[in-house]
Structures are given as C-alpha cells and as structure tokens.
Amino acid sequence: MGEPYKIVVGLEVHVQLLTKTKLFCGCLNQFGLPPNSATCPVCLGMPGTLPVMNRKAFELSLRAALALNCQIAGFTKWDRKNYYYPDLPKNFQTSQYDLPFSHDGFLEVNVHPDPKKGFTPKTVRIIRAHLEEDAGKSMHDDSGRGGDSKVDLNRTGTPLLEIVSHPDIETPEEAIAYLEEVRLMLRELGVSDCEMQEGSLRCDANVNIHVPQSDGSVHATPLVEIKNLNSFRSVGRAISYEAKRHAEEYARDPENFRIEHRLKTTAGWDDPKGVTVVQRHKEAAADYRYFPEPDLVPVIVSKDEVERVRAAMGELPSQQRTRLATQYGLTAYDAEVLTAKGRPMVAYFEEVAGILKDGKAAANRLSDLVYPALTDRREELAEFPLTPAAFAAFVGGTAALPKQDRGEVFKAMLDKGVTLDAAKALVGIQVFDESALRTAVQAAMAANPRAVADFKGGKDAAKMAILGGVMKANKGAPNDVVRRLLDEELAKA
Amino acid sequence: MSLELADVRKVAKLSRLEVSDADLTTMAAQLNRILDYVDALQEVNTDGVEPLAHPLPLQNVFRDDVPTPSLSVAEALANAPSRQGSHFGVPAVFDSDEPVSH
Ligand SMILES: [Zn+2]
Numbered sequence: 168m169g170e171p172y173k174i175v176v177g178l179e180v181h182v183q184l185l186t187k188t189k190l191f192c193g194c195l196n197q198f199g200l201p202p203n204s205a206t207c208p209v210c211l212g213m214p215g216t217l218p219v220m221n222r223k224a225f226e227l228s229l230r231a232a233l234a235l236n237c238q239i240a241g242f243t244k245w246d247r248k249n250y251y252y253p254d255l256p257k258n259f260q261t262s263q264y265d266l267p268f269s270h271d272g273f274l275e276v277n278v279h280p281d282p283k284k285g286f287t288p289k290t291v292r293i294i295r296a297h298l299e300e301d302a303g304k305s306m307h308d309d310s311g312r313g314g315d316s317k318v319d320l321n322r323t324g325t326p327l328l329e330i331v332s333h334p335d336i337e338t339p340e341e342a343i344a345y346l347e348e349v350r351l352m353l354r355e356l357g358v359s360d361c362e363m364q365e366g367s368l369r370c371d372a373n374v375n376i377h378v379p380q381s382d383g384s385v386h387a388t389p390l391v392e393i394k395n396l397n398s399f400r401s402v403g404r405a406i407s408y409e410a411k412r413h414a415e416e417y418a419r420d421p422e423n424f425r426i427e428h429r430l431k432t433t434a435g436w437d438d439p440k441g442v443t444v445v446q447r448h449k450e451a452a453a454d455y456r457y458f459p460e461p462d463l464v465p466v467i468v469s470k471d472e473v474e475r476v477r478a479a480m481g482e483l484p485s486q487q488r489t490r491l492a493t494q495y496g497l498t499a500y501d502a503e504v505l506t507a508k509g510r511p512m513v514a515y516f517e518e519v520a521g522i523l524k525d526g527k528a529a530a531n532r533l534s535d536l537v538y539p540a541l542t543d544r545r546e547e548l549a550e551f552p553l554t555p556a557a558f559a560a561f562v563g564g565t566a567a568l569p570k571q572d573r574g575e576v577f578k579a580m581l582d583k584g585v586t587l588d589a590a591k592a593l594v595g596i597q598v599f600d601e602s603a604l605r606t607a608v609q610a611a612m613a614a615n616p617r618a619v620a621d622f623k624g625g626k627d628a629a630k631m632a633i634l635g636g637v638m639k640a641n642k643g644a645p646n647d648v649v650r651r652l653l654d655e656e657l658a659k660a
Numbered sequence: 661m662s663l664e665l666a667d668v669r670k671v672a673k674l675s676r677l678e679v680s681d682a683d684l685t686t687m688a689a690q691l692n693r694i695l696d697y698v699d700a701l702q703e704v705n706t707d708g709v710e711p712l713a714h715p716l717p718l719q720n721v722f723r724d725d726v727p728t729p730s731l732s733v734a735e736a737l738a739n740a741p742s743r744q745g746s747h748f749g750v751p752a753v754f755d756s757d758e759p760v761s762h
Contacts, residue, residue, distance in 0.1 A: 187725050187727055193728025194728070201733065203733050221722070249674075253750040308752060
C-alpha cells in the first residue's frame with residue numbers, strides 16, 4: 168500500500184500426496200527412509216518397465232481439485248516433460264501438459280490487514296491443478312572442491328499435485344494467507360501433510376510489478392520465478408524484496424525493464440542473506456519437448472465419480488467457518504481461528520458449546536485457556552487431559568470468577584489433575600453449592616416479604632435489599648449466581 | 661518441414677549429445693528425410709476424425725495403493741558407474757544453463 172506500483176504474484180504450489188506407495192509403482196512413498204531403499208525398476212527408469220497409475224493418488228487429487236472449486240475434466244492424459252538431471256533417471260518427468268485433470272477453480276482467503284483481528288475474504292483464482300511425479304533428491308558437495316553430488320531416488324516417482332494460481336495475489340501477506348488456506352484445506356482433507364520442512368509442500372512465486380502511467384496504461388516488469396522458498400515467511404520476504412528490486416530496475420530503465428523486452432528469469436531465494444539470486448533464463452515450454460506418455464492410458468472421469476468424491480470430502484474450511492458463525496453466533500474472526508485449529512478442535516468446541524448452550528463463551532474460553540495451554544504443554548488436543556464435558560463444566564462453574572482466578576483454577580486442574588471443586592479449593596476459592604445458595608435466597612425472601620412485595624409492585628431496587636442480605640450471609644459467593652437464583656425465585660414468588 | 665543445422669544443434673544440446681560439426685550435417689540430412697517420411701501422413705484426409713490421445717482402446721487402468729517389495733540398496737545401485745555410500749554418485753553440475761528444479 169502506498170507504493171506507486173502494484174505487486175502481481177502468482178503461486179505454483181507442489182504438494183506430495185498422502186499415499187502409501189508411489190505414483191506408478193508399489194515402492195513406499197515415505198519421508199526419511201534410508202537412501203535408495205525405496206526403488207524398483209519402474210521408478211529407476213529401467214528399460215522395458217511400465218508404469219501403472221495409483222488409484223488413491225488420482226482420488227486424492229480429485230478431492231483437492233474439488234476443494235479448490237476446480238472444474239474436473241472428463242478426459243485427462245499424461246505427457247512426458249523431457250529434461251536431463253541426475254535425480255530424474257528416466258530423463259523425463261511424467262506430468263500433464265495440455266489436458267490436466269482439473270482447471271479453473273478458486274480459493275477464498277483472509278486478506279484482512281491484521282488477520283489476527285478480522286476476516287476480509289478475497290478470491291484467488293486457480294488456473295489448474297495437475298498430477299505428476301516427483302524427482303529424486305540431489306545433495307551437492309559443499310566443500311567447494313567440486314566433489315561428486317549424491318543422488319537419492321527414494322522420492323523419484325512419488326505423487327505430486329501442482330496447483331497453479333492466477334496472478335491475483337497483490338501483497339506478501341496475501342501470498343501467505345493463500346498458502347495457509349491451501350495447507351489447512353489439504354491437511355483437513357487428508358490430501359497432504361504439507362510439511363514445508365520435509366518438502367511435502369513447496370512453493371514457487373511468479374512475481375512482477377505493474378507501474379501505472381499517466382495516460383492510464385500500465386507498464387509490467389519482466390516476470391521472475393522465485394524458487395527455494397522454504398517457509399511461508401520466506402515467500403513473503405522474497406516477494407517484498409523482488410517487488411522493490413523491480414521498482415528500482417524499472418526506475419533506472421523504464422523503456423527496457425519491461426515484460427515485452429525480457430525473457431522470464433528464474434531466481435533462487437537466499438534466506439540468510441534475504442536476497443534473490445538470478446539463476447537462468449527459463450527454457451521455453453517447447454524446450455521440454457512435451458509429448459503424450461504412450462505407457463499410460465487416459466483417464467475418463469464421470470459426473471457420478473465427481474459427485475461421489477465430492478460427497479466423501481466432508482466440510483471444507485470455508486464452509487465450516489460460515490457454519491460456525493451462523494450456528495454458534497461466532498464472529499468471522501473467531502470462526503476462522505477455530506477452523507484453522509483443525510477438525511478435532513472444532514469437534515471439541517462443538518461439544519463444549521452444545522453442553523454450555525453458549526458458543527461464544529466456549530470459543531472465548533478455548534482461546535484464552537485451551538489454545539495457550541496446548542502450546543505451553545506441547546500437547547496435541549488428543550492428549551489434552553480435559554474432556555469436552557469436563558471443560559464445559561469448568562467454563563460453567565467458573566463463569567462468575569475474575570479472569571485471573573479462573574486461569575489459576577484451570578492451571579490447577581491441568582497441572583494437578585484434579586476436579587473443578589478440588590482445583591478451586593487449591594486456589595483458595597470457596598466452593599458454593601448452588602442448591603445451598605438457593606436455600607439461602609429462599610430464606611432471605613421469606614424473611615423479607617415486604618421487599619418481595621415491593622419488587623412485585625414494580626420497585627426494582629427492592630431486589631437489592633434481598634441480594635445484599637444473601638451476600639452478607641455468604642461471603643465470597645459468586646454475585647452473578649446469587650442474582651440469577653434470586654431472579655428465578657422472585658419470578659416464582 | 662526442413663531442419664536447419666542450428667535446430668539440430670539445439671536438439672542435440674537439449675538431449676545432452678555431443679555431436680561434431682561433420683556429424684551434424686549428416687544428421688540434419690537424415691532427420692530431414694525422417695520428417696519428410698512422416699509428412700506423408702499429412703496427405704491422409706482426417707476430416708471428421710477425432711484426435712486420439714492413445715492408440716489403445718483402454719482407459720482408467722489403475723492399481724491399488726498397496727506396497728510391493730522394493731529392490732535392496734545394493735541391487736538399486738548395482739548398475740551405477742559411481743557411488744557415494746548408499747547414494748548414486750554423479751559429477752557435480754556447474755553448467756549455468758542447467759535446470760535447478762522443475
Ligand atoms: Zn518403484
């Protein structure tokens with residue numbers, strides 16, 4: 168904002184699919200196996216072998232594409248993308264060129280200037296999602312003596328979904344929001360674990376800037392594809408860096424630093440230095456000499472098949488946010504935070520909210536107490552000691568306490584593993600039995616028929632005399648509980 | 661369609677083939693003869709013929725996502741000209757034209 172140009176970003180996201188085996192053979196698709204222990208003649212690219220498509224990989228891809236609101240092609244095929252690199256033993260990557268299985272989708276993401284405070288939806292359009300195979304891993308000699316590189320082919324031939332967005336992203340924050348939404352959705356759907364550290368989610372950013380001209384036209388700078396982005400944060404930093412660099416280069420040479428005069432370049436992101444390093448001019452698509460893969464037959468997807476996959480998909484994060492907001496009266500922001508915690512947390516919330524009959528209170532107590540406790544205790548929700556029923560009882564039983572006392576009771580319950588009442592006692596909060604308080608209220612009313620009559624006659628203030636009496640006789644009793652009991656008893660009187 | 665020497669040189673480079681200038685001329689002539697031969701297909705009338713993605717009348721051939729045994733590391737590496745422990749060893753790539761990732 169405030170810059171004399173517009174940043175334009177399209178993202179290419181690659182995610183590894185959560186299959187047991189590779190895309191075209193039965194070797195394990197698993198991170199961290201000993202080097203070259205998950206290979207066979209098919210994925211080593213031996214002559215005379217034939218690939219056979221993994222049904223699960225195709226189904227997970229369909230699920231992801233539907234979640235990205237993509238159109239599913241009725242007919243799809245695979246193509247060979249030819250290039251030579253040591254981690255690609257076949258000398259071509261089996262990918263999809265002109266007939267990808269899905270295209271033209273969109274994803275709604277939160278682009279609120281402070282995503283911790285609000286929810287402003289923006290639609291990022293998806294060009295296509297296609298299914299291809301991954302390459303192996305090369306490890307280069309860092310000694311500087313030019314030693315051999317080491318190649319591990321375990322990853323070769325594992326299934327990879329490539330998701331290409333339109334250049335609809337206009338800020339580094341939007342890019343991160345988009346990636347977070349993709350990751351949340353694909354995790355929730357069981358498509359990918361999306362661990363950037365393990366390489367199961369990788370992202371390349373296509374970046375340039377548009378500089379408005381006084382005559383109303385726009386100058387676009389040459390496209391740069393940034394690779395080696397190893398965290399969401401580095402995606403944001405690289406986009407900021409590259410946009411500034413483009414603005415400077417354009418200012419120096421506005422006639423020539425333009426998309427129509429320069430080839431697209433590829434740059435690597437150097438995270439420690441915080442700079443991009445231009446690597447090469449991108450080979451044109453024709454240089455990959457794509458041609459149809461003769462060893463795989465096409466796949467035809469019927470409308471019924473699409474509907475079956477859609478039905479099995481379950482609720483998407485975007486649908487879940489809307490439902491949580493309408494069904495439980497949560498703000499868009501609270502619904503987003505809760506959804507971002509994943510389906511198990513949403514289920515926990517729904518149970519607590521159902522017992523309390525108060526979604527807002529359940530959401531508030533989860534965010535002040537449970538989220539930070541899980542972080543502090545380094546626990547997953549599945550390991551959390553309080554069941555939804557126990558937590559709901561805690562929320563109900565501490566509603567009247569000051570925030571600090573409530574926090575202490577909660578901590579005691581977790582740390583000491585004790586019940587709500589025991590935790591209150593440990594923290595030094597007197598436990599009042601509601602039925603005893605009700606008896607006290609009834610007694611106070613019986614002792615003060617005049618005040619009851621005045622109240623009935625319309626003098627609201629008369630209630631305070633009774634309340635004061637009860638509170639005086641039961642020091643430390645929760646004021647709001649006593650008020651509620653009194654209101655209930657007065658209504659009956 | 662006729663290939664120029666420059667086209668053949670480019671295809672050779674993309675295929676990582678080292679071809680002498682003399683061979684380049686021979687190959688250009690041979691490749692052009694192959695292309696002429698394939699050009700004969702242009703004479704076939706294809707009006708009303710749907711494009712074909714695959715010659716076999718098959719579709720939707722899948723396998724279940726069930727693991728099968730892989731090769732041992734020793735077998736996997738048996739044909740490798742060079743090894744680095746349990747890895748394939750390959751000469752370091754310095755050519756700046758080389759793709760970094762795809
Ligand atoms: Zn294999």
